[in-house]
Amino acid sequence: MKVVDSILDLIGNTPMVKLTKVAEKGIAEVYAKCEYMNPSGSLKDRIALEMIREAETEGKLKPGYSIIEASTGNTGTAISFIGAYLGYKVAIFMPEGMTPERIKLIESYGAEIHQIKLESSSEEKSVAGAEVEIGTRLKCLKLERSQPNTWWARQFSNAANVKAHIKTGREILEQMGGKVDAFVASIGVGGTLYGVAKALKEQIPTARIIGVEPASANYPISEGFSKIPGASDDVTGGIIEEMMKSGLVEEVVKVTNSDAITMSDRLVREEGLFCGISSGANVYQALKVAKELGEGKRVVTVLPDSRDRYLSEKKYTT
Numbered sequence: 001m002k003v004v005d006s007i008l009d010l011i012g013n014t015p016m017v018k019l020t021k022v023a024e025k026g027i028a029e030v031y032a033k034c035e036y037m038n039p040s041g042s043l044k045d046r047i048a049l050e051m052i053r054e055a056e057t058e059g060k061l062k063p064g065y066s067i068i069e070a071s072t073g074n075t076g077t078a079i080s081f082i083g084a085y086l087g088y089k090v091a092i093f094m095p096e097g098m099t100p101e102r103i104k105l106i107e108s109y110g111a112e113i114h115q116i117k118l119e120s121s122s123e124e125k126s127v128a129g130a131e132v133e134i135g136t137r138l139k140c141l142k143l144e145r146s147q148p149n150t151w152w153a154r155q156f157s158n159a160a161n162v163k164a165h166i167k168t169g170r171e172i173l174e175q176m177g178g179k180v181d182a183f184v185a186s187i188g189v190g191g192t193l194y195g196v197a198k199a200l201k202e203q204i205p206t207a208r209i210i211g212v213e214p215a216s217a218n219y220p221i222s223e224g225f226s227k228i229p230g231a232s233d234d235v236t237g238g239i240i241e242e243m244m245k246s247g248l249v250e251e252v253v254k255v256t257n258s259d260a261i262t263m264s265d266r267l268v269r270e271e272g273l274f275c276g277i278s279s280g281a282n283v284y285q286a287l288k289v290a291k292e293l294g295e296g297k298r299v300v301t302v303l304p305d306s307r308d309r310y311l312s313e314k315k316y317t318t
């Protein structure tokens, strides 16, 4: 068994599990990378560490500085965890209406939390967070401009986010022995899909890269990337825009919350994978792709976060 000097050494290198219960016979093999097994419970530990380390190297983040970030939960938790470990003050700006568990998780790591009233009418909150984060990003922008010794991580446009997930992609290649026919991942700010796509396409140009978004998204990427009206370049676009222009993503498909939740319940109950709702969306779509590809092929997806942050949602209390 591995012994490490720091909890930060346990970020990444997550296990990969073959899905045997939810995948029927006669379709491609489906593998799920257990990102919820990162120390703070999501794949955002990877980007938080990469962004913080890079900012330190570039001299943008120094001892005594505060770190701020806009997040619907997972990035906020990850930054709170790593920031506290490294001795930084952290303040997280979160849209109102997120589950109390997410707030408690962030507070557990000792960070300040500010809940911001949603401008957007979007009901999307369970898969990922891009568009509902705009109001919170505006707060960060104002603070960054007005407060000295403050570093805004800017996950939605920070190149270190993509860099972190190029490493995720390389881990996938290693775990799969270089054989991957398709990769499926939900899009929040796009770092996972774009980073993994870059790594996979470099080795396997024929690999199909498929993005997933909530069917309820107000500005669907699947209908052509469009900027959110009224939002400036300082708070929108970023990685998603670059990814959609790169041509690496073959398709972005919509998955309903109901299909995502049903599949995430099956993953917990049948496969023993204690994962959240976007994991359900990812696997729902991965199974569809596996049917299309047929036996002998391999589809890989990720389980982005842990079920622990959704436990109080009504649908899990019955």
Ligand SMILES: Cc1ncc(COP(=O)(O)O)c(C=O)c1O
Residues within 6 Å of the ligand: 074, 075, 126, 127, 128, 129, 130, 186, 187, 188, 189, 190, 191, 192, 193, 276, 278, 279, 304, 305
């Ligand atoms: C639960 C969950 N799943 C998936 C994603 C998508 O990740 P990314 O932001 O890398 O696109 C996020 C990120 O916002 C998330 O919080």
